[in-house]
Amino acid sequence: MGFSSFCSVPLPCFASLSPFPSCIENGNVKYMAPVSSDNTLVLTLKRFSRRLILQFVGLSHICNTRSILAAPIMPEMKEPEVLRTFKLDSGVRIQDIVEGEGPEARGGDLVEFNYVCRRANGYFVYSTVDQFSGESKPVILPLDENQMIEGLKEVLTGMRVGGKRRALVPPSVGYVSENLKPVPEEFGPRRSLFSHAKEPLVFEVQLLKILSLPSSSVF
Structure with missing residues (x-):
């Protein structure tokens, strides 16, 4: 599956068997x-x-x-404009959607971000933003491959506050261990995530804040 199409997976069309002559x-x-x-x-x-x-x-x-x-008249869904597309040595493919204007995240920083996770075929897994109420439960994690999946760390590193990225993360830099985060608290999404951990995952992330280092990581 090419990078240009991994976020535009067509949904199956279940045509009804209408009687013709x-x-x-x-x-x-x-x-x-x-x-x-x-x-x-x-x-x-x-x-x-x-x-x-x-x-x-x-x-x-x-x-x-x-x-x-x-049948309701549905508004046309438009793909966001992509500023740039690039691939990292790890196999992570990234699309920059919004540049951001704040400071740039570096390895080891404690960051706060929202994210949406989907399987590579487009099936929804989890989102920190409620699709109905719009309420969000951002994740706060250090940019450390020992705590965060390596692929997502690579996606967030170099982002500026306010920026948005979409990325295809291969399983080799994904959930290679169940101790790595981010992991949904709810049982259903968590089970769905780990049951497809050996597949590529699509992450859409928005960097909200860069915070101070946690005290446990100092010294």
């Missing part, structure tokens, strides 16, 4: 679905009673009509 031959129903101006795809359903077929056809008409009438 059909005919019944020897107890089988054939639906005629136009493929092009010259070709027609014939779908044959076998081993169904005539009564069940008629019920199915009528139900599909109702479902299709209701779905059309009830």
Whole structure:
């Protein structure tokens, strides 16, 4: 999967089987679905009673009509403008979305940030920002590969406060140990995270603050 497409994974389209002009031959129903101006795809359903077929056809008409009438008009989702794209030696691929104007994070700094984690196929894993209320529970961690997964440390290092990045983190610099953070507190997201720890993960991060070093790391 190329970097240009890893954040734009198409969602599966579950098209309904709408009845096209059909005919019944020897107890089988054939639906005629136009493929092009010259070709027609014939779908044959076998081993169904005539009564069940008629019920199915009528139900599909109702479902299709209701779905059309009830379908809301969704606003067009636009991909954020990417300032730059680069790849690190570790295999981490990064997109800069917002540059940021504050100080730059360095290794060993204690940082506060929000993040969204998804699997590489687009499936949601966890976010520190509630998608309904907008409330956030930022994470505070030192930029230290012994406490934070190495790939995320590399993503945050060099970011400026207020900056946003999106990155594909390979498993080799991901959750190689369950002691590494960030890890959701909730059981469901935590289980989902570790069950897919051997897959690449997509992180979207926003650096909020650079804090002083924790006292335990001094001396």
